[in-house]
Amino acid sequence: MEAPAxxxxxxxxxxxxxxxxxxxxxxxxxxxxxxxLGSQAADQALTMVGKxxxxxxxxxxxxxxxxxxxxxxxRVGIKIPHGTRNLLRASRPISRSNLQRGDLVFFTQExxxxxxxxxxxxxxxxxxxxxxxxxxxxxxxxDSYWQSHFTEARRLEID
Numbered sequence: 225m226e227a228p229a230x231x232x233x234x235x236x237x238x239x240x241x242x243x244x245x246x247x248x249x250x251x252x253x254x255x256x257x258x259x260x261l262g263s264q265a266a267d268q269a270l271t272m273v274g275k276x277x278x279x280x281x282x283x284x285x286x287x288x289x290x291x292x293x294x295x296x297x298x299r300v301g302i303k304i305p306h307g308t309r310n311l312l313r314a315s316r317p318i319s320r321s322n323l324q325r326g327d328l329v330f331f332t333q334e335x336x337x338x339x340x341x342x343x344x345x346x347x348x349x350x351x352x353x354x355x356x357x358x359x360x361x362x363x364x365x366x367d368s369y370w371q372s373h374f375t376e377a378r379r380l381e382i383d
Contacts, residue, residue, distance in 0.1 A: 272360045317377070330374075
């Protein structure tokens with residue numbers, strides 16, 4: 225048995241309104257597809273994996289730890305200082321739980337607090353230029369050495 229005409233109108237109108245409302249819910253929110261400058265700098269640092277360590281170096285011919293950070297940010301148009309002390313002054317502390325790709329992670333080496341810096345990649349990994357005789361490589365907090373020598377996480381004021 226078919227519903228009377230006035231009821232069919234309301235059924236159809238109700239269905240139409242429901243479809244319109246549901247259609248509006250189907251759109252994904254707009255997302256900026258451009259990665260942050262920090263993420264872009266991390267990508268640049270990754271292209272330097274295998275390059276040699278060189279004290280004071282900040283070119284693909286050789287990097288010290290802060291030189292790799294300076295070079296990587298420079299490649300994305302951000303001028304930052306060389307040296308861990310200068311990088312400490314140019315950044316603000318963040319908690320390790322709030323690390324984002326491209327943030328700076330500092331470590332104590334040879335008894336000097338925050339004397340080594342690396343670029344955070346995500347997933348508890350970072351890229352760095354470790355020391356004389358070694359090459360730029362990716363390490364992680366799962367390594368007991370780096371876990372025990374970690375001192376602080378910091379973010380450059382650029383994005």
